[in-house]
Amino acid sequence: SRADIHYFGAGPAALPTDVLEIAAQALLDFKGTGLGIAEHSHRSELATNIINEAKADLASYLDIPTSDYETIFMQAGGTGEFAASVYNLVGAWVARQHAAILQELGDGDEAAVVAALRKKVESDLKLDYIVTGGWSLKAYQEAVRLLGPEYVNLAADARTINDGKFGKIPDQSTWKLSKDAALVYYCDNETVDGVEFPEFPAILAPKADGSGPIVVADMSSNILSRRIPVSNYSLIFFGAQKNLGSTGVTVAILKKSFLPPTTVQPSAPLLRKLGLPIPPIILQYEIIAKNNSLYNTLSIFDVYIAGQVLKKLLRTYENKVDGQQAVAEKKANLIYSALEAHPDVYQIVPDKSVRSKMNICFRVTKNGNVDEAEKSFLKEATALNLTGLKGHRSVGGIRASNYNSIPLEGAEKLAKFIDDFAKA
Numbered sequence: 001s002r003a004d005i006h007y008f009g010a011g012p013a014a015l016p017t018d019v020l021e022i023a024a025q026a027l028l029d030f031k032g033t034g035l036g037i038a039e040h041s042h043r044s045e046l047a048t049n050i051i052n053e054a055k056a057d058l059a060s061y062l063d064i065p066t067s068d069y070e071t072i073f074m075q076a077g078g079t080g081e082f083a084a085s086v087y088n089l090v091g092a093w094v095a096r097q098h099a100a101i102l103q104e105l106g107d108g109d110e111a112a113v114v115a116a117l118r119k120k121v122e123s124d125l126k127l128d129y130i131v132t133g134g135w136s137l138k139a140y141q142e143a144v145r146l147l148g149p150e151y152v153n154l155a156a157d158a159r160t161i162n163d164g165k166f167g168k169i170p171d172q173s174t175w176k177l178s179k180d181a182a183l184v185y186y187c188d189n190e191t192v193d194g195v196e197f198p199e200f201p202a203i204l205a206p207k208a209d210g211s212g213p214i215v216v217a218d219m220s221s222n223i224l225s226r227r228i229p230v231s232n233y234s235l236i237f238f239g240a241q242k243n244l245g246s247t248g249v250t251v252a253i254l255k256k257s258f259l260p261p262t263t264v265q266p267s268a269p270l271l272r273k274l275g276l277p278i279p280p281i282i283l284q285y286e287i288i289a290k291n292n293s294l295y296n297t298l299s300i301f302d303v304y305i306a307g308q309v310l311k312k313l314l315r316t317y318e319n320k321v322d323g324q325q326a327v328a329e330k331k332a333n334l335i336y337s338a339l340e341a342h343p344d345v346y347q348i349v350p351d352k353s354v355r356s357k358m359n360i361c362f363r364v365t366k367n368g369n370v371d372e373a374e375k376s377f378l379k380e381a382t383a384l385n386l387t388g389l390k391g392h393r394s395v396g397g398i399r400a401s402n403y404n405s406i407p408l409e410g411a412e413k414l415a416k417f418i419d420d421f422a423k424a
């Protein structure tokens, strides 16, 4: 039964049972209304309340400075955000250049303004990507696909320092950052490769006067597990299906200065004249923000589950995300220590300095036959109700996802099994 199993899957991940019990009841009959939460209108007051409460609880848990940041719920997953981040921050870059050109030329000669803007785009538009694993690679590839390679700069590629494989983060001094990039993108935790940034990359930190690079981070698989310096980012996004809730909603935390009235996205006709792609309306942050995430039909059920997860975290940890972070570190240390105790049996995939606390990736090299050893590792683990440990299909191996819903005893049980398996 559910109570016997510890599920270490990478996403969708296990959700707390008490949250699911509340959600199951809400699905049948929400607060005695006779209608389930998935049946109520997304335009109802109760839907709006669910959205606003989830936003407020997220802000409280992560200490998001809400005077400067807007949180929106979207629907296209982390993958949708690969595109949304490109569209919206290229749009913001164009808006800035457009304003500067209007200052210089005035708005009398529209054709001259467009020509100057087009020239500026062709000479200066750059998006920087720090590629440290499969997901940042996908984001980079999406930017290239949408814009063309001339606008996209592979500022760092971790494979070049690690025999063509992911597992390290290139030294920041080697990153080839562009001047005034429309964005600098990185993935804080690479779910497939088990590589996590140990801290915010100092080279991207804002200067004393507040200026600095426009930093975008994918935090799909480590959000809510550690404190983040929100003010260093222009955009943070994450799918819900690991630490936040069920598959179906994606969250973007966006600096308000990228929204109207400060920034207004360029019109479709202008983008067409500049040869730049026109974003689908559903990926436009300003449209979603203006409508408090309800431009179109949003799954309020999924927002509700996320909201209940946040309420549980806030109930459990008086010091909010710091409390959860301490637990996440403790659990990760237990598992890594068990692996490290048997270097003849286990090989941890990423370099020690960048080991993920969320996705613990390793190979089982016992007796030299990795395939066989990993098969028996998985079989014996499953027999002990330790499930979901198979590595991503693209890299193989074993992956223990140590998300927030894994209790300490789950990590202890896994660490003990790792030790027992090595000794057997």
Ligand code: PMP
Residues within 6 Å of the ligand: 011, 076, 077, 078, 079, 080, 135, 187, 189, 190, 191, 192, 218, 219, 220, 221, 239
């Ligand atoms: N980024 C990261 C770090 C992920 O782990 C994933 C999914 N596992 C994605 C992006 C893609 O998310 P989605 O499947 O929601 O598009």
